[in-house]
Amino acid sequence: QVQVVESGGGVVQTGGSLRLSCTASGSAFEIGAMGWYRQAPGKQRELVARQTSGFGPTYADSVKGRFTISRDDAKKSVTLQLNNVEPEDTATYYCYVGGVRKVAGTPSPFHSWGQGTQVTVSL
Numbered sequence: 001q002v003q004v005v006e007s008g009g010g011v012v013q014t015g016g017s018l019r020l021s022c023t024a025s026g027s028a029f030e031i032g033a034m035g036w037y038r039q040a041p042g043k044q045r046e047l048v049a050r051q052t053s054g055f056g057p058t059y060a061d062s063v064k065g066r067f068t069i070s071r072d073d074a075k076k077s078v079t080l081q082l083n084n085v086e087p088e089d090t091a092t093y094y095c096y097v098g099g100v101r102k103v104a105g106t107p108s109p110f111h112s113w114g115q116g117t118q119v120t121v122s123l
Helices: none
Strands: 003-007 010-013 018-025 029-039 046-052 057-059 067-072 077-082 091-103 106-113 117-122
Touching: 003 091, 003 106, 018 029, 018 091, 018 117, 029 067, 029 077, 046 067, 046 077, 057 067, 077 091
Parallel strands: 010 117
Antiparallel strands: 003 018, 018 077, 029 046, 029 091, 046 057, 067 077, 091 106, 091 117
């Protein structure tokens, strides 16, 4: 099993900045993609930013130019820098890690999620 732990949420004023961090742990796994999703009350979970091995980052249109995703494969971690935040960015942010792990010696895909961290943007 691959565990994912997030940190860094909190309350920030409109126009401010916040940094979210996420680390994956476990044994015998390789990461293919790491990213961040968010879910606001009454809304579906949506992609914020994602970075897949061998490809450049993908961002939601609503955060382009304001958020930056950074992945560190050596540390099995990913961060999301949130700049110039807006009230619409208020949500629970979830870290996603996907890849392949060996189960009884057999490669098997996995998709793991963190528990979520709350980001609240005040006016």
